[in-house]
């Protein structure tokens with residue numbers, strides 16, 4: 001087994017964890033609360049600029065499948081002025097985490113159910129395929145109650161969902177903006193994201209309306225270079241380079257909306273040593289927090305564009 005086992009979770013900044021647990025549990029399928037912890041988060045000084053205090057709830061979907069295995073981590077910053085605002089001017093693909101993709105069974109039904117639950121539809125369900133292998137998919141986008149872009153995908157050309165009713169499974173991939181695709185691909189390849197599912201360099205036209213003034217000229221929307229390097233297990237990443245580049249939308253750690261992600265490892269001490277051996281700046285030693293149901297172990301590290309990424313060893 002490789003050291004690195006794909007994306008474990010995507011972190012979402014929220015204004016109220018109770019409200020978000022209710023919404024994500026009831027409507028988005030993340031019905032299992034693995035832990036719900038409030039306190040200081042050591043080891044985050046390098047990414048948060050301080051020792052933050054936050055409430056963190058890790059949620060899993062009981063409908064998770066091998067292609068929708070990832071979790072979500074709800075983060076409510078408790079210190080200072082509370083959760084920092086979402087970065088302004090984020091369309092899609094600027095540096096920073098920009099979407100959470102859920103694998104679903106029946107994109108149309110899940111899209112409609114989420115809209116009925118109060119989500120905004122950002123892209124009506126459609127069928128598409130991605131180059132170069134022409135893998136087919138059904139796709140739609142909604143925004144959750146707080147504006148987080150949730151992509152809904154059924155990879156019909158890769159995997160048909162398990163039988164049963166329409167439902168959201170877990171996280172399939174996390175999209176984030178970067179500035180140099182070759183550098184990012186090389187970096188994440190060493191973290192196990194080795195198998196290229198698709199690569200495209202054109203604007204995905206249904207996203208064009210997301211690029212709005214004053215941040216963008218709607219008549220001159222940037223090109224999107226997207227790739228999806230898959231790990232052998234766990235959820236995938238979808239790095240994006242905009243041309244011309246957008247502004248930096250990483251925001252402060254803990255900001256509202258999707259803002260960080262974790263890569264799962266079985267042995268975080270060994271994985272941190274391995275990362276350091278590759279020349280990666282690891283922000284201190286792995287932390288171990290008692291979260292009641294077990295132990296939450298994580299350590300953040302520097303990735304090429306300063307996106308907020310951690311290793312996580314889940315013992316809960």
Ligand SMILES: [Fe+2]
Pocket residue numbers: 099101151173175238
């Ligand atoms: Fe995506």
